[in-house]
Amino acid sequence: MSVSTTEWTFEKIRALGLRVFKRRLCYPQLQIIQNIQKGLDVIACLPTGAGKTLTFWMPVLMAIEEGSKDAMTFVITPLNLLGKQNEQQLKAANISAISISAANVSDVVLKDVASGVYNVIIVNPEILMSHPGFDKLLSDPKFTSRIQNITFDEGHCISQWGKFRKDYRQVGSLRFKIPESIPFYVATATLPHDILSDIKMTLRFRRDKTVCIRRSNDRPDIQLMVRPLVYPINSFKDLDFLLDFFPKDWKPGDQAPPKFLIFFDDTKEAERACRYLSARLADRFKDKVAYFHSTMSDVYRDDHYRLFFNSLVIGMFCTDAFGMGMDIPDIDFVIQWRAPRDMCTLWQRFGRVARGKDRTGVAIFLVDKKDTDEARHLKEQKLNEKKKKDVKAGAKRKAAEHDHSSSPSKRAALADRTINTNNQPNNPQPPCIDESDAVLIAEHTEMYRRQGLDNPQNKPIRGQSRTVQLGSALDDFINSKTRNECRRKWPNVYFLNNDAHQNDRFLCDSQGCARCKLLQPTVCCDVCHPGEFTQYSVEFVKTPKATARSSVKTLPMDDHAKDLKRALYVWRKDIALKIHSPGIIRAHGNKIVMTEDILNRIIDCARAKKLPSVEALKLETSWRYAEEHGASLLAIVGRFYPPESAVEEGKGRKRAQGRCSQCDQVGHISELQPQLSQTRSGSG
Template sequence: MAAVPSVPSFDEIRSKTFEYFNKRPCAWQVHICQEILHGDRDLISIAGTGMGKTLTFWMPLIFRPQGIQLVITPLNILGEQNTAILHRIGIEAIFISGTTAKPEIFQDIASLRYRVVIANPEELMREHGGFEMLLQDKIFNSHLISIIVDEAHCISQWGSFRSDYRDIGRLRLFQRKLCPILATSATMSTGVIEDVKKVLRLREESLFVSRCSTDRSNIAIIVRPIVNPIYSYRELSFVLGDWEPGNPPPPKFIVFFDNIKYSVDAGHYLRGLLPKDEQSCINWFNSDMSDEFKRSEAERFAHGETWGLLATDSFGMGMDLPDIKLVVQYCAPTSISMLWQRFGRCVRDPSLNGIAILLAEKEYFDHLKNTTKKRKRGITTKTEPGSTAKRAKVRPLSDPTNNLSRIDDVPLDDDEGDGEQEDDTDNEQDEDEDGDEERDEDGRKEMQKDRNKRTHGMKKSKKKSKKDQIEPAIIDLLNAGQRGLGCRRRIFTDTFQNSKAARWLSSLPSCSS
């Protein structure tokens, strides 16, 4: 490969990116591109969902005409999605999966046919696989611009059951010449960042960290206890609003679950509330589904043929659908990072407003613990999944951003009054900005330190109850009002250290200038 050309200027990168991709990059995107092109530093990029981290993967290709980008993705559907997008704009790309990891394909890659190569960790780290030889190939390695680890928080979050994630750093042992590694995510806490640096063997002495705020001010955050039997799924009937045959579909929604069976059961319940002809408008989406089904269902959802999905993380990270108005997490997740990733599927179009709702078990709310214990001595009935039980009476949900300005307006079936909370909605726009200025910063830091200690002090054993696994930040989120922690949004802000976001970037040209 010829000598590395000089790194283009800020203005040149912006103009060329607009020319090639019809998108004018923000200052932080330009700086990441410049650092990748310099080629002598590893990078961590933290920015909110939908802010354009993926664009920074492709920008360097403009200025290295023979360069190659290697991207590691957690989900096959994301690899396929990115490959299709690149093909549409004339960039040769390939996603390596179990069906495409063939010797002739790796020969094509080694002969520099593709500008972008995308793979999941399992294919990348396959013993004696194509990548091991590829990264030792002198010619291929000399053309490699950078290795990109997309959704890098998965190294910590998924490493326990996808062990190849913990081995990605071994790539550096294969390389004849090191190239930059770029680790990106919208949800990396301090602990996750340290883990990522260690696993990927990032060169810490020269590490470049780009940190933008991960806040999504166009998403209202609501927390509500589940007051009906959990496995009845009655709490979810509100997502259909007052829909009747002949009416427009309800706002596009996703309900996330931590368990595949629960997502399917909930799907049967919601289908049972609809006439037979419309039942196919509700579907479940999880890792048990074939890749072909996932592709088809993602298309149906994008085009509005599917109204809502009951999903696990198989539908989540990186899916670029701009108009999902409502995201619900059913039952408390164990990780604050996981929750914010799921909430981040909501209204990726910044011109839209949407709502993210956490429906959690009563036992995790401080003021409802006694109530929960009493109810355990009572008798509850379980609604069988798929039953055609009469739909609970619900209020209209024609536009969640208009109808759900306060928690009391959330159209959930609320037969049991003891589950109510005061002021459960946090829809911050400008009203909290002044409060941020006045907040006791030292107190916030101490609060986060205590939360970190509780997180790191959690017992590590193979068998733990869900209660033992839940991060302290989740419990604080559920009880923010009762514990005097203020706005729930600040739990996310503190966890992901949004206060450290590079404030000086605001003085540089913006995306729209």
Template sequence: MTIQTIQTQHNLIPQPLQQRLAQNVCKQTIREKLHKQFGKRACLWQLKVAEVFLKKAGDVVCIAGTGMGKTLAFWSPLALTDTGVQIVVTPLNQLGHQSVTFLGKAGIKGISISAETASLVNFRDIEDMRYRAIITSPEQLVKPGGEFEKLLQKPTFALQIMGFVFDEAHCITSWGEFCNDYKELEHLRLLHMRSENLLMVHMSTDKPNIKICVHKIRYSLSSYADLGFLVPTGWTPGDQKIKWFNSDMTSKFKEVEVDNLITGDTWGLCMTESFGMGMDVPDIILVIQWRATCSLSTVWQRFGRAVRNRALQGTALLFAEKEHFDDVHEEKQKRQQNKKRKAADTPQNHTEPDGNIVMGAGDSVPNDTLPVGNASVSDAQLKELMKPNTEVASKQKKQRELDPAMDWLINAHLRGIGCRHKVSSYDGSDTANTSRSAQFMHFLASILQQSRQRHMPS
């Protein structure tokens, strides 16, 4: 017996409750269909994202931790409708190949357009609607006079577009400084996002199954001797079990090495941003950031590459230069003060304490070197403490400056603030960046508005 039948025959269910029950039944039906097609059970936030695409009801900004299922959220509409195409812009070609494989298992045809695959034949197939998922890079999307530009100007194709998705959207701002194609995306936006038709999905980015440790680099930076523990006993030059992975490598090399890492033929990768974001490698148990040269948002993204399988436990290690630690600062100040004294006492030799390389619970710090303060700091207090310095600095000084939030992460054990504070407690310039990213993701809005009526459920 349906909800409507019960309502009609017995008039027992109030109208608001009836609507909520109907929505729950609808969500359960969608969950079952997605589970059947993708083998994954969708969460409520993923269903909300999919609903916006299906109804063409507005725009979405989705923030969630690595491995939580953002990909499922924006591919779901393809499984719930028989028409329409989804265009996804991704920073790495390897993510495109991964998405095509994922969709293929669900019976959905997709294509990854890169420099190697941007042929006239493939674009003709896209125009003929032989693919429902199109994954491409900013380089291909903004190419002047390129095939995408021509394709998007054709109304018959534009009306079929369900939505544009910017995967790994933080790259729009963080990569814009060195990747001109990301910077060019700004010229494609036509409208600003408006709050009245914007869905903001903001899930926690914390991953409690990752242990976070901070190491003080003890040896010279050029020697990399602190990383010696990574090389297994018996390794000899030529084994090549730990390999480089960067943008200079061929696409074929990257595909092979991702498979080798998953199977265990390769023990580890020394990588740049060319690997990691969104890569479906679920059992990486150790991630290392060498030197504190990036922002907290960047290092958090890199740490999130560990144990995407939430049933596993992983470790994230930050190796930071010793000059960034409060105890080293204080020891240096003491030495400088002693040099200035004209006391007749015998000069003392001040050496760095010989402690463990890993700063764990067993490490001790002299009480007189700890700053005076509370044993615990609230998120609100921490947010105030981490406000960036507004003083205008020279370019050279900026390059030497430590990100304020990274400073607090490195010295958390010395400042008595505890651990596992919300990353969002530090906003710095992130608020502005988030707004800019939202604007970028709304580009080609006029095309989407034309296609909304076509795909609006009756």
């Protein structure tokens, strides 16, 4: 790190930011930049959309301004797409930068980095910690002397993602590779106590040279709503309210549908939900929704990020691969599908909405019923009723056994031991509290801290859905309505917002900074303003019970079945082009008209001779296009597995006559045998 020759006041830093980025820096940003320039480690927690990214580039710009043209800064990013976004923004400001990932790392790139071609190097932790080229660079004193600081973007990932991205747990070893004078800077919007402690330990922060700058991460411009799922999870019918935003009679000039994100924790679930909604939209809107996750190719992700940014796609079904740090100003609402792993993940995803100036947005959390107080209370009621019945049954059994025997039976003893008639409900819910009750708030703060990230209840068992831990911040947030509490209450406690310094308005500007002003939400949440969220609900309509479909075994694929599958693929491709435009097919694939599950079900039913008609096809597969295209499908199936001839009416198989179990004769049953025997003996 070069020694500064200039006294960088807030006024000078702000003037440089205005000149390069055309943005006025606020007081918390100036604090961060000035402390890094002084050589201090900085941990900063600012709300989403507060301009943390701008603080990444200022220290190196200040060094360049002082004459160190080859000065550079490292930014460690969790997402390659986020790194590319930062690279584009820097190039637009005429700052030399490169985002390095597995796709472009090479000897040529590393040679350019070593020779000072770039002032900003953005890299993911895997490349930085595991690539031998970077190990060599960071061991060169001449190279490291040019590093102004190392920034960890979305710093909470060091703690949260370190469990499955092991190189995040190794980034602290950078302290031993580079001069100790190079400051570390961690930026995030979610920094509860346990994550803060873990980051300090992992990165080996210098105790006497560390500054923590914290502001409330509450977003008054985001309206909060929590709603239990009312339909089966795999049906995705709880998303049907989105259809109202895509009217079938829409025409150019009408109000455009809102832009939205839906977050999932499972990539396949994101794809299925996207196909469900797309199949129900009018043709003009089918290519306006897409899915996005980490298993897609870099080209696909780059293309769809641009499509969404430019509003050519307006609905994205995604995972965290399209989450943290994405700065898209015009997202209207975000939906979280089922409970994520923790409150930090939820708050980061909610923070993608309403990032443009003077915009407001809505954040909707769709939760499993089992995570609500109502469902738990109902389950507990049933359990208590069952226990009461067991107690009564046990008492009756004991009385009966006492009448028959003076010694107690083994069965009665076991029943007496296992039933506890004084059993009290487990995990009683905390009472509704008032904000002034500092003692209870302190207890919750300590409880959240103790739970931490390593609690086994936070980790779902393979094959089972995640259950929200009782007493956690997520649990308190989900059940705020039944406890008559504002949705913002417990997130503020969890993220220590009540302790965050917030009086920046007049420190930032003597006349009062509009950006630093503490805002009060016009519409807060569905607890405080329930009438403002009705358009995001669905009404449960019980459908008539359908006729049960056949139980068909899935057999190993023989050559005949494989030939049918190939023929169905060709047929599906032709049908897809008849139903949808080529653009929609390119975006969603041929699966948009028939999923692999339905196609495989058709093959299984064909082999079992269960598809004699279109009606049978509808019953066995529930394929939505069966009425229109079922006949052509059955023609393909019939070439490989002809259906059995229908049994002529009135000529069904004759029922076999019963035989006597004693004499094996037809015409009578065993109960008549004694009478027959007597008849025979009398006649003799």
